Amino acid sequence: MPTPLPLGTNDLVFTNPVQYLAHQLAHPWGVGAHLVAxxxxxxxxxxxxAAAExxxxxxGQTVADIGFGGGLGLGLLIDEVGPDGQVHGFDSSQAMVDRAARRWRPQVASGQLRLQLRSxxxxxxxxxAFDAVMTVNTVYYIEDLAAAFTSTRSALKPNGRLVVGVGDPGYMKRLPVSRYGLRLRSIDSIENELCTxxxxxxxxxxxxxxxGDSFHLLVASTEPG
Structure with a gap:
């Protein structure tokens, strides 16, 4: 479960709006979640x-979007797998899970989309469980990448595929929100952890x-080399 936000966090919208935004991006909550999504x-x-493609x-396949945030990826995946497939959405923010449940109410009711509060x-x-998994712009908020990639590998079917989307570290360092708790790892270190x-x-x-506004996709396959 996500770490509880510190007392007074809501006051940051007035005293330090950049830090407030950084907290919202990491874990959307309250009224701010409706703006952040x-x-x-x-x-x-x-x-x-690009990750979904x-x-x-x-x-007919089964796929997961981990840390789906605003939910754009869920809609793309629903279209790709069709009515005979299944999409799982995992997020650590209850506000994002609730928002997605409202947005895709018919797909949730039919079982085509399953949403869970899960990291x-x-x-x-x-x-x-899954033919494929994607996670976009989440690695900055993950403390233990080894545990994360072990977890995703266990959930993938043989010959499954994991796509990790991440911002270029040089670009990310220039963003004001990067001062507030983001873990900016090199692309090589993330790739090495996947290979391990x-x-x-x-x-x-x-x-x-x-x-310099560039991003990276690490396409990780479980099929033997």
């Missing part, structure tokens, strides 16, 4: 779309310099 979909849209899904390190009890957990990894860049 569309921001997440807009700002992360290109990376989310890179999963190479087929109708990436807590996929125990779901062995070989038995994944075969392909690195894809999304967006290019000179703007």
């Amino acid at each position: 569309p921001l997440l979909n807009w700002r992360n849209g290109s990376l989310i779309r 890179t999963l190479e899904l087929r109708p 990436i390190v807590d996929l125990a009890g779901m062995p070989d 957990n038995g994944y075969r990894v392909t690195h894809v860049r999304v967006g290019e310099p000179p703007t």
